[in-house]
Amino acid sequence: MTEKQPRRKLTLEAITASAAQYRSRSAWKRADCSAYEAARKSGLLDTVCAHMDPVPSSQALSLAEIRASAALYPTRQAWERGHPSAYNAAKQHQLFDVVCGHMPASPRKLPLEALMASAARYQSRGDWKNADPSAYLSAYRRGLLDVVCAHMTSKLRPSGYWTLERCKASAAAYTRRGDWQKAASNAYAHAQKNGWLDLCCAHMSKQQRDRKWTHKAIEASAQRFNSKTSWHREEHGAYSAAKQLGIFEQVTTHMA
Numbered sequence: 001m002t003e004k005q006p007r008r009k010l011t012l013e014a015i016t017a018s019a020a021q022y023r024s025r026s027a028w029k030r031a032d033c034s035a036y037e038a039a040r041k042s043g044l045l046d047t048v049c050a051h052m053d054p055v056p057s058s059q060a061l062s063l064a065e066i067r068a069s070a071a072l073y074p075t076r077q078a079w080e081r082g083h084p085s086a087y088n089a090a091k092q093h094q095l096f097d098v099v100c101g102h103m104p105a106s107p108r109k110l111p112l113e114a115l116m117a118s119a120a121r122y123q124s125r126g127d128w129k130n131a132d133p134s135a136y137l138s139a140y141r142r143g144l145l146d147v148v149c150a151h152m153t154s155k156l157r158p159s160g161y162w163t164l165e166r167c168k169a170s171a172a173a174y175t176r177r178g179d180w181q182k183a184a185s186n187a188y189a190h191a192q193k194n195g196w197l198d199l200c201c202a203h204m205s206k207q208q209r210d211r212k213w214t215h216k217a218i219e220a221s222a223q224r225f226n227s228k229t230s231w232h233r234e235e236h237g238a239y240s241a242a243k244q245l246g247i248f249e250q251v252t253t254h255m256a
Contacts, residue, residue, distance in 0.1 A: 010034065010035055010038040012044070014035065015035050015038055015039050015042075015044065015048055016048050018032045018035035018036075019035070019036075019039065019048040019049055019051075019052075020051065022052065023052055023053055024052055024053050025045070025049055025052060028049075028052075040081075040082040040083075041082075043081045043082075045081070045082060045083075046084070061085065061086055061089045063095065063098075063099075065086065066086050066089050066090050066093075066095060066099055067098070067099045069083045069086035069087075070086065070090065070099040070100055070103075071099075071102070073103070074102075074103065075103050076096070076100060076103055079100075079103075101226075101254065110135055110138050112144065112147075112148075114135070115135055115138060115139050115144060115148050116147075116148045118132050118135040119135070119136075119139070119148040119149055119151075119152070120151065122152065122184075123152055123184070124152050124186065125145070125149050125152055126185065126186065127184055127185055127186065128149070128152075130185050162186070162187055162190035162191075164191075164194070164196050164199065164200075166187065167187050167188075167190055167191040167194075167196055167200050168196075168199065168200050170184045170187035170188075170200075171184075171187070171188075171191070171200040171201055171203075171204075172203065174204070175203075175204055176204055177197070177201050177204060178234060178235065178236075180201070213237060213238050213241035213242075215245065215247060217238065218238050218241055218242045218245070218247065218251055219251050221235050221238035222238065222242065222251040222252060222254075222255075223254070225255065226254075226255060227255050228252055228255050231252070231255070
């Protein structure tokens with residue numbers, strides 16, 4: 001049996017020494033993939049490849065090559081660091097929506113008025129974050145949380161705050177369980193924990209509760225979501241029906 005070789009410790013010096021043996025990034029990647037990947041993951045490619053032949057112009061990259069490059073990275077930032085020519089080609093030809101579907105979306109750049117309108121629908125930061133995470137993150141990154149959340153109450157409730165009456169009052173503003181869960185997750189969670197959901201949701205649409213999930217309806221539901229997690233959270237009935245009918249993998253091929 002061949003003795004297993006010990007794994008190299010890829011220090012900056014070792015990576016630089018490996019890169020120095022090659023005239024192009026592609027040749028280095030083929031010959032010493034582990035050193036190349038270590039450089040890519042550390043954001044060192046431009047540093048250790050400075051002596052190599054210039055990366056071909058982004059105009060020379062085909063859509064297939066750009067797509068294959070994008071598939072190697074989990075985020076746009078990592079892609080830009082690891083393969084800038086492919087990233088720039090995608091940017092130049094407006095291909096991000098085409099090749100970055102597996103990457104998390106960037107927070108929406110919403111005007112202050114839109115952030116305030118979104119936040120106004122919720123009574124706590126946690127509920128807003130759960131229901132509209134991109135708007136919440138946009139406000140957070142721009143330092144606007146205190147401004148747009150001034151009307152909200154603290155999530156810290158005294159023990160026993162969520163009584164049956166308070167849960168019913170919270171649920172009364174909604175016509176679907178899913179909408180209540182998204183907008184007032186704390187009240188919903190307490191009702192669920194105490195077995196009060198049917199009591200709190202008695203006024204809600206029976207049609208929604210008893211909905212028949214056909215193959216076509218499941219596909220239409222799945223297309224509205226970019227991840228299995230968000231689909232499970234926001235439309236659990238369709239998610240469960242897909243599992244039961246054995247079409248889960250078929251309808252989630254586009255999801256992360």
